[in-house]
Amino acid sequence: MVLRLRGEGHGWKGRFRGCGYRWTLSRKAIIDVLSSTKDHMSAEEIYNSVQKNYPSIGLATVYRTLELLVEMRVVMRLDFGDKRARYELAETFSSKDHHHHLVCNRCGKIIEYTEFIEDEVELLEKTEKGLSMKYHFKIDNHMIQFYGLCKACQ
Amino acid sequence: MVLRLRGEGHGWKGRFRGCGYRWTLSRKAIIDVLSSTKDHMSAEEIYNSVQKNYPSIGLATVYRTLELLVEMRVVMRLDFGDKRARYELAETFSSKDHHHHLVCNRCGKIIEYTEFIEDEVELLEKTEKGLSMKYHFKIDNHMIQFYGLCKACQ
DNA sequence: AATGATAATGAAAATCATTATCATTAAGAG
DNA sequence: CTCTTAATGATAATGATTTTCATTATCATT
Ligand SMILES: [Mn+2]
Ligand SMILES: [Mn+2]
Ligand SMILES: [Zn+2]
Ligand SMILES: [Zn+2]
Numbered sequence: 001m002v003l004r005l006r007g008e009g010h011g012w013k014g015r016f017r018g019c020g021y022r023w024t025l026s027r028k029a030i031i032d033v034l035s036s037t038k039d040h041m042s043a044e045e046i047y048n049s050v051q052k053n054y055p056s057i058g059l060a061t062v063y064r065t066l067e068l069l070v071e072m073r074v075v076m077r078l079d080f081g082d083k084r085a086r087y088e089l090a091e092t093f094s095s096k097d098h099h100h101h102l103v104c105n106r107c108g109k110i111i112e113y114t115e116f117i118e119d120e121v122e123l124l125e126k127t128e129k130g131l132s133m134k135y136h137f138k139i140d141n142h143m144i145q146f147y148g149l150c151k152a153c154q
Numbered sequence: 155m156v157l158r159l160r161g162e163g164h165g166w167k168g169r170f171r172g173c174g175y176r177w178t179l180s181r182k183a184i185i186d187v188l189s190s191t192k193d194h195m196s197a198e199e200i201y202n203s204v205q206k207n208y209p210s211i212g213l214a215t216v217y218r219t220l221e222l223l224v225e226m227r228v229v230m231r232l233d234f235g236d237k238r239a240r241y242e243l244a245e246t247f248s249s250k251d252h253h254h255h256l257v258c259n260r261c262g263k264i265i266e267y268t269e270f271i272e273d274e275v276e277l278l279e280k281t282e283k284g285l286s287m288k289y290h291f292k293i294d295n296h297m298i299q300f301y302g303l304c305k306a307c308q
Numbered sequence: 309a310a311t312g313a314t315a316a317t318g319a320a321a322a323t324c325a326t327t328a329t330c331a332t333t334a335a336g337a338g
Numbered sequence: 339c340t341c342t343t344a345a346t347g348a349t350a351a352t353g354a355t356t357t358t359c360a361t362t363a364t365c366a367t368t
Contacts, residue, residue, distance in 0.1 A: 022335050022344060043326080058347040063326065065345095079233055083355085084325065102291050111289050116281045123277050127270045128300065135265055136305035137256050143299045146282065151290035176315060176364050197355080212318040217355060219316095237326085238354065 019072060029054050030065045031074070038096070040078055040086040040110055081147070082108055104150035111150070120144060173226060183208050184219045185228070192250070194232055194240040194264060235301070236262055258304035265304070274298060 012031060013023040033049045034041070041049070047062040066087055069075040074093055078086045080103050091098055100120065102111040128139045166185060167177040187203045188195070195203070201216045220241055223229040228247055232240045234257045245252055254274065256265040282293045 017336095020344095024335070024345065026346075056347080060327080060348080061346055079235075081233075102285060102289065102293070104291075105295075111291065113285060113289070115288065116284055119277060120281065123273060127274065130270055131256060131267060131300065132302075134269065135256060135267070136308075137258075137265065137300075137302055138308050139256070139300045139302035141259075141301040143297070143301070145297045146285065146291075146293045147295040147297070148286075148291055148293035154290075154292050171365095174315095178316065178364070180317075210318080214319080214356080215317055 015072070015074075021068065025054065026050075026057050026061045027065055027068075029057060030062060031069070034069075034075060034087065034089050035093075040080070040088050042084040042086050044084070046087065080108065080110060080145075081105070100144045100146075102146045102148070102150075104153055105147050106149055106153040109150045109152075169226070169228075175222065179208065180204075180211050180215045181219055181222075183211060184216060185223070188223075188229060188241065188243050189247075194234070194242050196238040196240050198238070200241065234262065234264060234299075235259070254298045254300075256300045256302070256304075258307055259301050260303055260307040263304045263306075 012028065016023045016027065029050045030046060033046050043062050043066055044059070047059045050057050050062065066075065070077050074090055075087050076090050078088060080086060080101070088094065096112070097114045098117055098121070099112040099114045100117065102113060124142050128142070131137055132139055166182065170177045170181065183204045184200060187200050197216050197220055198213070200220070201213045204211050204216065220229065224231050228244055229241050230244050232242060234240060234255070242248070251268045252271055252275070253266040253268045254271065256267060278296050282296070285291055286293055
């Protein structure tokens, strides 16, 4: 009886095929980068990282793939107020716990916190319920962010 | 004894001068536009509106003024996921109550809600206290937004 | 009211992240 | 292996925001 490892593939191919998309090297490469970083990378940073192993993959493909992954809800697109969009793997596909962000207005440092999350999530759920009731608004996403100055910047 | 009205000037000039800035027609015109709308206008929309009364004011000045007003904390810069930045008068200078936003992912409609705000703000304050304690992070701003589909778009 | 220092402005060019175009390549069904 | 067509790379285009620079306007001072 041989133990057969499936490599990195956690069923990514199936997920893509299931949505009617093809499973390609570019897509794997980009997911790999997102899986192995703890940062919130911009499209260009992801492109640079992908380039190290696959110099032929173009920036446009990175943008296209990220858009697809956001649509598939595999990655979250984040906005921290610098001009570029930033991305991180969605909770389901990440090793990180559910967290929110603290953003330093001066140096741009991001702190992820998981404390207080329970209370926040509980309140958010209650609020979501009330809001969807009152405004007939179907909420599928929320965002909480705190802005200020990090320890080093004050 | 003559009643002397001070026109629109709620001490704007003093506020600007106090920060070392000059009080100019452009700045007045832009603040007037922001004061008399209930929308969340983009820079270009503000520019177009200003143009009606002051055709000589340029788009660059609108951008520059908005940046200044944000820095002075007179207006809030908002991001609703469409690409352009949007602006609204800060609570202190607005007739609107403290509110948060519901953003429709399809049509872009924005709903401002004031219900549940008390609970949210209370929780936010508690969280802010805890976070600044733990991370030595000086929080001066938060943002909460819900994304989903409005009644018409579901 | 006139002057002068310089902040503010308008017009236009420049930036920069993101998208669109289009010819070429490569998934993957059969 | 072959064929259909989604996906890709290179590059041009777009669109919001910034920068540049010569000119104008604010306002403290005379
Ligand atoms: Mn994060
Ligand atoms: Mn609002
Ligand atoms: Zn910082
Ligand atoms: Zn809608």
